[in-house]
Amino acid sequence: VVVRYTMTGTQQGEFKGIPPTGEDVEIAGIAIYRVDDGTITEAWVVSDFLRAMKQIGVVE
Template sequence: MKNYIKYLSIFTLISLISISCDTVQTDNKLSENSKTYEKVWAQFFDERDMDVINSQYFTEDVKVVIPGDDIIGIEATKDYYGNYLTGFSDAEFTFIDLFGQGDKLVKHWNFKGTHDGDFFGIPATGKKLDLSGTTLILMEDGKIKQEQDFFDSLDMLTQLGLME
């Protein structure tokens, strides 16, 4: 009986150490993914650097999930997000919150700017936009693999003077 308790105690201790190591690895992965993700979008919006959308930070088959046909690939993703820089010369992008687990992140964000350029084919309206939303992100090997934004598109179109 003593040996049974001894072996059970050793097994329990090893199990706890193993679980603790897995938790540390998951926390480290989340921390690294979050840092990379924040760095990319800060560089994109703050420095207006579209070239940060590259194979160092994005998988070759990166996907932006949108209604209709998804945006797939680095160049297509760069073109897609470039609309925010060309459409709003004073674009401000703020992370309100970023959290997740392992390779999955959730970003709560706010975007502000004056619509003074072409934005997805919509000519400049001169209107101010203040829009908040949420993005689901999937990372793979420390790179952005997929994004899907959720925001009130009716509110956006109303603020731009395109809907009443």
């Protein structure tokens, strides 16, 4: 099973010394699940957190 997703939110608290910006943040990702007999037996998940860090100014 493959899931492509987008998480959204707003920076409302301090993060790594960066005060709240009120900026909207969007993180895209993909998850791949191995399912055996109706049970998830393995999962691989990748999320683009670097994009979020750029959006709130933690990195350039």
